[in-house]
Amino acid sequence: MAENILQVASLSKTYSGVKALVDFDFSIKQGEVHCLVGENGSGKSTFMKIIAGVVRPDRDSRTQILINGKQFRRLTPKDSMNEGIQVIYQDLSLFPNLTVAENIAMNQRIEENRKTVSWKEMRRTALDSMEQISVKLDPEELVENYPIAKQQLVAICRAITSGVQLLIMDEPTASLGKTDVEHFFKVIRKLKERGISALFIGHKLHEVFAIADRITVIRDGKRIKTFDSVSETNEHEITELMTGKKIDSSKRYESKTNGKPLMEIRGLSKSGQYSDVNFTLYPGDIIGIIGLTGAGRTELALSVFGLNKPDTGEILIDNKPVSIESTRDAIKNEIALVPENRLVQGLFTEKTIMDNVLITTIDEFRKYGPFLSKKEMVDSANSWIDKLNIKTPSAKLPVKQLSGGNQQRVVLSKWLATKPRILILDGPTVGIDVGAKAEIHRYIQEMAQDGIGIIMMSDEIHEVLHNANKILVMREGRIIKSADATSLDETDLMQLLQ
Amino acid sequence: MNVSTLLRKATSRQEFYLISVIITFSVIMGFINPAFLSFENFFDVLNNCATLGVMAVGVLLVMISGGMDVSFSAIAAVAMYVTVSVLNVHGGTVFYAFAMAGIIGGLLGLVNATILSYFQISALIITLATSNVFYGLLLQLVPRAHITSIPKFLADFGNWIVLPIISFEDGKTIGLSAIAFAMILVMLIMSIVLRYTSIGRNVYALGGSREAAERAGISIWKTQFFVYCLAGMLAGIASILNVSMIRYVNPFNVYNVLMDVIAAVVLGGAKLSGGSGTIFGTFLGVFTLYMIKNSLILMGIPSTWDSVIVGLIIIVSVAFTASRKKPA
Ligand SMILES: Nc1ncnc2c1ncn2[C@@H]1O[C@H](COP(=O)(O)OP(=O)(O)OP(=O)(O)O)[C@@H](O)[C@H]1O
Ligand SMILES: [Mg+2]
Numbered sequence A: 001m002a003e004n005i006l007q008v009a010s011l012s013k014t015y016s017g018v019k020a021l022v023d024f025d026f027s028i029k030q031g032e033v034h035c036l037v038g039e040n041g042s043g044k045s046t047f048m049k050i051i052a053g054v055v056r057p058d059r060d061s062r063t064q065i066l067i068n069g070k071q072f073r074r075l076t077p078k079d080s081m082n083e084g085i086q087v088i089y090q091d092l093s094l095f096p097n098l099t100v101a102e103n104i105a106m107n108q109r110i111e112e113n114r115k116t117v118s119w120k121e122m123r124r125t126a127l128d129s130m131e132q133i134s135v136k137l138d139p140e141e142l143v144e145n146y147p148i149a150k151q152q153l154v155a156i157c158r159a160i161t162s163g164v165q166l167l168i169m170d171e172p173t174a175s176l177g178k179t180d181v182e183h184f185f186k187v188i189r190k191l192k193e194r195g196i197s198a199l200f201i202g203h204k205l206h207e208v209f210a211i212a213d214r215i216t217v218i219r220d221g222k223r224i225k226t227f228d229s230v231s232e233t234n235e236h237e238i239t240e241l242m243t244g245k246k247i248d249s250s251k252r253y254e255s256k257t258n259g260k261p262l263m264e265i266r267g268l269s270k271s272g273q274y275s276d277v278n279f280t281l282y283p284g285d286i287i288g289i290i291g292l293t294g295a296g297r298t299e300l301a302l303s304v305f306g307l308n309k310p311d312t313g314e315i316l317i318d319n320k321p322v323s324i325e326s327t328r329d330a331i332k333n334e335i336a337l338v339p340e341n342r343l344v345q346g347l348f349t350e351k352t353i354m355d356n357v358l359i360t361t362i363d364e365f366r367k368y369g370p371f372l373s374k375k376e377m378v379d380s381a382n383s384w385i386d387k388l389n390i391k392t393p394s395a396k397l398p399v400k401q402l403s404g405g406n407q408q409r410v411v412l413s414k415w416l417a418t419k420p421r422i423l424i425l426d427g428p429t430v431g432i433d434v435g436a437k438a439e440i441h442r443y444i445q446e447m448a449q450d451g452i453g454i455i456m457m458s459d460e461i462h463e464v465l466h467n468a469n470k471i472l473v474m475r476e477g478r479i480i481k482s483a484d485a486t487s488l489d490e491t492d493l494m495q496l497l498q
Numbered sequence B: 001m002n003v004s005t006l007l008r009k010a011t012s013r014q015e016f017y018l019i020s021v022i023i024t025f026s027v028i029m030g031f032i033n034p035a036f037l038s039f040e041n042f043f044d045v046l047n048n049c050a051t052l053g054v055m056a057v058g059v060l061l062v063m064i065s066g067g068m069d070v071s072f073s074a075i076a077a078v079a080m081y082v083t084v085s086v087l088n089v090h091g092g093t094v095f096y097a098f099a100m101a102g103i104i105g106g107l108l109g110l111v112n113a114t115i116l117s118y119f120q121i122s123a124l125i126i127t128l129a130t131s132n133v134f135y136g137l138l139l140q141l142v143p144r145a146h147i148t149s150i151p152k153f154l155a156d157f158g159n160w161i162v163l164p165i166i167s168f169e170d171g172k173t174i175g176l177s178a179i180a181f182a183m184i185l186v187m188l189i190m191s192i193v194l195r196y197t198s199i200g201r202n203v204y205a206l207g208g209s210r211e212a213a214e215r216a217g218i219s220i221w222k223t224q225f226f227v228y229c230l231a232g233m234l235a236g237i238a239s240i241l242n243v244s245m246i247r248y249v250n251p252f253n254v255y256n257v258l259m260d261v262i263a264a265v266v267l268g269g270a271k272l273s274g275g276s277g278t279i280f281g282t283f284l285g286v287f288t289l290y291m292i293k294n295s296l297i298l299m300g301i302p303s304t305w306d307s308v309i310v311g312l313i314i315i316v317s318v319a320f321t322a323s324r325k326k327p328a
Helices: A045-053 A077-082 A102-112 A117-133 A148-157 A179-191 A203-211 A236-244 A297-304 A329-334 A351-363 A374-389 A404-416 A433-451 A459-465 A491-498 B003-011 B016-031 B040-064 B072-090 B094-118 B123-141 B152-159 B180-198 B198-208 B208-216 B221-245 B251-255 B260-265 B277-296 B304-324
Strands: A004-015 A016-027 A033-038 A064-067 A083-086 A166-170 A197-201 A213-217 A222-227 A263-268 A273-283 A286-290 A311-319 A320-322 A335-338 A367-370 A422-427 A453-458 A472-474 A478-484 B159-167 B173-177
Touching: A004 A045, A004 A197, A004 A222, A016 A197, A033 A045, A033 A203, A033 A236, A033 A478, A045 A064, A045 A077, A045 A083, A045 A166, A064 B180, A077 A083, A077 B094, A083 A148, A102 A117, A102 A148, A102 B198, A117 A148, A148 A179, A179 A197, A179 A203, A197 B221, A203 A236, A213 A236, A222 A236, A222 A335, A236 A320, A236 A433, A263 A297, A273 A297, A273 A472, A273 A478, A286 A297, A286 A433, A286 A459, A286 B304, A297 A422, A297 A453, A311 B208, A329 A335, A335 A404, A351 A367, A351 A374, A351 A404, A404 A433, A433 A453, A433 A459, A453 A459, A459 A491, A472 A491, A472 B208, B016 B277, B016 B304, B040 B072, B040 B159, B040 B173, B040 B180, B040 B198, B040 B221, B040 B260, B040 B277, B072 B094, B072 B123, B072 B221, B072 B260, B094 B123, B094 B152, B094 B221, B123 B251, B152 B180, B152 B221, B173 B180, B180 B198, B180 B277, B198 B208, B198 B221, B208 B221, B221 B251, B260 B277, B260 B304, B277 B304
Parallel strands: A033 A197, A033 A213, A083 A166, A166 A197, A286 A453, A286 A472, A335 A422, A422 A453
Antiparallel strands: A004 A016, A004 A064, A213 A222, A263 A273, A263 A311, A311 A320, A472 A478, B159 B173
16 A cells, blocks of 8 residues: 555644644544544644644654654654645645736745746646646736735636645635535545545545545544545544534524515626615525536625625615625624635734724713723623633633634624624634534524524535525525425525536 | 727726826926926936935835834935944945945844844834934944044945936036936846845745745745845945935934835825835835925925825825726
8 A cells, every 4th residue: 555645643733732633643544535524623723734734733852744754753734744745734824925827826826936036937737737737817917906815716726736645635625615615526536636636625425425535523622433435434423523422414404584574685786796686584584505616696695795896786674675886885784794705814912812803882882971891791602602612711812812613703703792683694604514414504593583584695504504594595696496495305405506 | 909908907007097197297397397307406406306216226125024113214314324424434435325325224124134033023113113223322332323424435435426317518417417317227136136036026925925925935034034135235225325415414314214215105106004105106106206305496485394295195005005997
């Protein structure tokens, strides 16, 4: 059998008292895809960052890091790159102010220690690499002008430029649509045929099972088990190993829809994005809008939130036409939007969890004139930490010290805290582990039962089927199906999305 | 590329607005006073912009990297004083003057960079402090730091017209001066460095995302040393341009260009948060700023209004850069 391209033993990492990784053993053979799965905060990103050379492990004489048979004591990002390791970070780690071409060609330039740059060559590198995964982006455009899904493609392109031996991916598919994921998996398989190995970190277990040769489960920084073949296990077992408990997510949401319509969308269109969208939201409704990336769902969400002015059509709230032309208007109408690209947008990562969660509702804590009631703020922040199960020792921790999935929960609570009447969730559980997903779903359902109208955009069939009472299927900007959730099943949706 | 995308690209750039401002302004001033639109005035403006322009390039570099430098004008004052006093005694050449002032400036920039790499505190605070130290020490050691006579070769350099365009009977020539040429040369070289060298691109990368730069294996440390030393060096060079032009060493004057330079750089479209800005934009920023200040003089507005105007320009351009529509 092929030899190990990477082998680590007894790797530990402690962040000021928090044990992120404990005596961790792991190996990747040449030409295999090894998946690492675990709950939010279990240490996956920490492990991957150590291998990338950006995080230094604890000093321990037993620790061993062997890459290509070479022993490394101190690993720098450059060492790692020189060994052919390329990384797709959870937060992408792109340069928003630079062009797509420069971003993609960046690692190559640094690896080769060039003194000068050739823009022509960078462009070629970028086009080559985009061709490999069949994406078309303007190489001259600045990365910040692209939406998150496209940025993720840029990060992927950067990682597969020449010389990659081991591709490390921290939730690379978090904001990709189905077709992009398929293309991407094709690339990974192609790379595999060339003997290139991959470490894949992900929360979507069906993806893990589709791509993995081996699966390792990590919990609380410890390796729980490694399966040498996917046929040895199944999604249920993995989930149980990850969380240490059984999770039942087969129950569907039953709405107690009542009363008058909360919001009505009539003939909303925006050229090039979506056209003739109609639906009515009642209190207690969870409307699931499902569609592949490019279907126009994110654009629609932005329109309802005042960030993307539609060309024609109207929005009625409480049967009265309203104009929502800015987020201010949206907030005035008690609409909240949890955006799609949360890790990049919507967090002040240097600030504490408390500051981030309470920022939208800070006025509520004004008790003594302009002064804030500290105690109530702490209590409120703690209640959100409880509700969404944010893994942290304290509400006063800077958000950047949280794991990716826990950062997501902070953004989620920030918007839920505004107590909206209409809540738009764009990919509410992207990057959140299976166990926590169920909890968040339960929480969303509870909110709906309390009379909030919820619009949930997702590309996960399960998420929509089990949580929505109405389902709209979008495709190329049009609603091609609108039905009660109970009248649909998984295969129906799969077919509609083909 | 069709007209609308071209227009969209153009209106997303600060340069476009600055050129419009300069043209409008020139036309208006031309009506009021036709002398404004003469070759003579144009070259005069270029000449007078040089000190500001060269310093601004250094500050731009620091700002692109996401940092800040407010010590460059103190550095220029020190470099100018030391260089001229030494050359007054020992003699030398123009080359020596630039080399010496450049090295002194570079070394003081090194002080900034070193402190910055040891303590991860705000660059603004550090350079504010070093600025006080440099300038304070100068005044402490030489309380009357004025020098009224400068070496002849510097004065000659200040008079030199490298590219004469029109010659008059009385021996006066109009054209590109050596001082203006020096500024243009610095700007051309730095444009190339910023666009076509790895270190130049690393400066942009660092300003775009420090964390991503670190992860990509870019040495933060090296990049910071590069920008702060270069900013110091350019301040030193600028100080010699200044002396050659006004033939008099007055550290106070140089020290006081601080706000003008920062105003010019932000007016040129550099973001305080880092990651963006171009040399051409900065050049236009310097040019516009000078033009505005100059026309205040022409219109007879007392120079005490200067700092008010500069302050307003900073506010307006920062707000404008922040609100400028992105393309797409
Ligand atoms: N810079 C840091 N400072 C302090 N603690 C940190 C830091 N980075 C991570 N941690 C902690 O280390 C633990 C492991 O985090 P890690 O990011 O590795 O989790 P993860 O498995 O990638 O989770 P997710 O699925 O949410 O991305 C978490 O408890 C986290 O709070
Ligand atoms: Mg992670």
